[in-house]
Amino acid sequence: MTLKPRKTKKAKASAADDKLDATPERLARADEAGQTAEKAPGRARRLLDPFDVMRATRALAPHDPKLNDIRWLTGEALRRIHSRAGLDGLRAVALDRIGQSGFGPRSGLPASEIALHARDKIRASQEKVGPAAWPILTRIILEGGGVRECRGYVPEIVTPWRADAVVTDRLRVALDALSGLVGVTGGRR
Numbered sequence: 397m398t399l400k401p402r403k404t405k406k407a408k409a410s411a412a413d414d415k416l417d418a419t420p421e422r423l424a425r426a427d428e429a430g431q432t433a434e435k436a437p438g439r440a441r442r443l444l445d446p447f448d449v450m451r452a453t454r455a456l457a458p459h460d461p462k463l464n465d466i467r468w469l470t471g472e473a474l475r476r477i478h479s480r481a482g483l484d485g486l487r488a489v490a491l492d493r494i495g496q497s498g499f500g501p502r503s504g505l506p507a508s509e510i511a512l513h514a515r516d517k518i519r520a521s522q523e524k525v526g527p528a529a530w531p532i533l534t535r536i537i538l539e540g541g542g543v544r545e546c547r548g549y550v551p552e553i554v555t556p557w558r559a560d561a562v563v564t565d566r567l568r569v570a571l572d573a574l575s576g577l578v579g580v581t582g583g584r585r
Contacts (some may be wrong), residue, residue, distance in 0.1 A: 425475075446542040447471055454570060466582050467571040471537045473578035475523065478538050481514035501548055529570040532563055542566075 428443060447468070450456050454522035522530050531549050533542040547559040550566075575581065 418475060445540055447540070449538075450543075455564060457569070463583070466575060466580060467568065470571045470575045470578055470580045474533070474537055474574060477514050477517050477521075479511055481518050482511045483515070483518070491520050512525050517577070522578055524573050524577060526568040529566040532566050533570045533574075536567060 442539055451464060451468040454464050468583040525533060528549075529547065532546045533544050535549075536543065543560050543563050544556075546563045547556065550562045551558050553559045
């Protein structure tokens with residue numbers, strides 16, 4: 397009579413770690429930004445992106461974990477829209493030519509129309525957030541900067557801790573304003 401091997405807690409933990417690991421796109425973006433990604437056994441992968449650290453420390457909504465996650469998802473949606481818009485660099489190949497040489501039909505819009513639609517959403521986001529919060533939003537979410545690097549956007553406030561508080565507050569308000577535009581909703585409570 398043979399015994400079946402038992403499933404141990406380690407096997408269950410490693411399967412759970414694989415489910416909660418960072419996406420390949422997120423890892424590629426972290427690598428491009430020069431950020432390190434470390435994964436210790438039995439722990440989740442840790443990326444040192446300031447916006448992700450704000451989520452982990454609940455700086456986006458200190459007293460409401462669900463709102464904290466919603467604001468982070470709004471920022472992630474803005475990052476995806478920005479990458480679809482293709483505003484990061486110049487392209488040597490026309491975007492509407494990409495994907496035409498493959499086999500079979502291609503679903504969805506042509507890449508150039510996807511980029512135009514994303515650029516329209518970026519412009520609408522900029523108008524909705526306003527000129528006071530847009531530079532903060534782009535510096536922290538799109539460029540990967542920290543709150544301290546945004547102190548120059550509030551020159552009327554002299555003390556560093558108050559400037560950090562104003563920057564964080566403007567970021568929170570901007571994320572709340574953008575949640576409906578980028579398609580992130582809170583759902584039921």
